[in-house]
Amino acid sequence: MKVMVLGGSGSIGSGVVPHLLRAGHEVLALSRSQASDSRLRAMGAKTLRGSLTETGAWLPHLAGADALIQLAASFDSQMAAADTVAMEAVMAHAARRYMPLRLLYTGGGWLYGATGNRVAGDEAPQRPIAPFNWMRINAQRLMAAPGLSVAVLHPASVYHEEGGVFSRFLASARSGQPMEYWGNPGTRWPLIHRDDLARAYRMLLEQPELTGNFNAAAETGVPVRDIAAEAARRHGHDGSYIVRTLKHVLLKYGAWAEGPTLDLQMAADRLRSLGWEPRFRSFRKAVF
Numbered sequence: 001m002k003v004m005v006l007g008g009s010g011s012i013g014s015g016v017v018p019h020l021l022r023a024g025h026e027v028l029a030l031s032r033s034q035a036s037d038s039r040l041r042a043m044g045a046k047t048l049r050g051s052l053t054e055t056g057a058w059l060p061h062l063a064g065a066d067a068l069i070q071l072a073a074s075f076d077s078q079m080a081a082a083d084t085v086a087m088e089a090v091m092a093h094a095a096r097r098y099m100p101l102r103l104l105y106t107g108g109g110w111l112y113g114a115t116g117n118r119v120a121g122d123e124a125p126q127r128p129i130a131p132f133n134w135m136r137i138n139a140q141r142l143m144a145a146p147g148l149s150v151a152v153l154h155p156a157s158v159y160h161e162e163g164g165v166f167s168r169f170l171a172s173a174r175s176g177q178p179m180e181y182w183g184n185p186g187t188r189w190p191l192i193h194r195d196d197l198a199r200a201y202r203m204l205l206e207q208p209e210l211t212g213n214f215n216a217a218a219e220t221g222v223p224v225r226d227i228a229a230e231a232a233r234r235h236g237h238d239g240s241y242i243v244r245t246l247k248h249v250l251l252k253y254g255a256w257a258e259g260p261t262l263d264l265q266m267a268a269d270r271l272r273s274l275g276w277e278p279r280f281r282s283f284r285k286a287v288f
């Protein structure tokens with residue numbers, strides 16, 4: 001298939017793009033910089049220069065594409081507006097298409113809010129943290145739009161060889177600084193390895209009849225203290241830590257930082273019922 005990818009140079013995109021290329025798909029990726037161009041071309045993708053809001057740079061190329069994957073997000077105050085501008089342009093384009101456009105839109109576990117001891121299934125009520133409410137709304141609008149076949153993937157927290165969501169703990173482990181817990185060391189994160197997530201994107205890309213919400217998680221909920229302890233063990237760190245309050249992390253990192261403080265569990269029942277199984281069942285078995 002001819003696939004356009006927005007956000008192909010990011011943490012998730014850097015797993016999805018090479019996986020699709022290896023499977024024989026053609027990838028045209030949007031890129032904002034020379035550095036991202038180089039990264040994407042090294043994967044084997046073709047690139048287009050522009051940002052989400054510069055729709056004139058990439059929208060005309062959608063006419064020749066079978067599918068679009070949206071993985072771009074800036075995690076700043078412009079994030080909601082940029083996604084909305086881009087997705088409204090996609091909806092206007094799709095309404096004029098002869099053949100429907102396959103769209104894989106990316107949500108995330110944070111759209112469920114804190115679940116505590118409950119495990120969010122694919123159709124669980126969504127109560128997003130405020131800085132991500134736009135994502136729930138845009139996903140709903142896209143799913144209702146004519147000319148689109150939409151699957152919304154909700155990845156758990158994503159880790160990989162370079163760290164991903166473990167990066168903060170790895171940096172502390174390597175430098176000998178205390179581990180930093182945001183909120184509570186007992187907070188649970190659902191986890192997925194990037195390679196397993198890339199396989200889920202490919203599976204849904206290739207089956208446009210599969211629409212709606214799809215959770216992507218391999219481990220339902222792992223306490224962050226277990227993740228930090230594993231990073232500490234691998235790097236000879238002494239296990240010392242400090243606990244940061246929600247107020248502290250919001251002030252220091254911005255509104256998105258509420259996400260990692262959520263005690264969240266989720267399960268990927270729909271993907272599993274379709275034959276997807278994670279190869280990384282425990283983060284302890286992975287290289288990071």
Ligand SMILES: NC(=O)c1ccc[n+]([C@@H]2O[C@H](COP(=O)([O-])OP(=O)(O)OC[C@H]3O[C@@H](n4cnc5c(N)ncnc54)[C@H](OP(=O)(O)O)[C@@H]3O)[C@@H](O)[C@H]2O)c1
Pocket residue numbers: 006007008009010011012013030031032033036050051052053071072073074082106107108109154155156157158159165
């Ligand atoms: N990582 C996770 O654990 C996780 C879990 C659940 C959901 N998600 C969701 O998945 C999506 C991707 O996350 P990620 O972790 O891969 O993010 P990331 O590593 O920060 O990458 C973001 C990507 O978006 C691009 N980008 C940012 N702003 C852009 C703009 N205005 N125009 C065009 N491109 C732009 C970046 O390009 P540059 O290379 O130019 O910076 C980069 O390729 C996000 O929506 C996130 O909320 C992530």
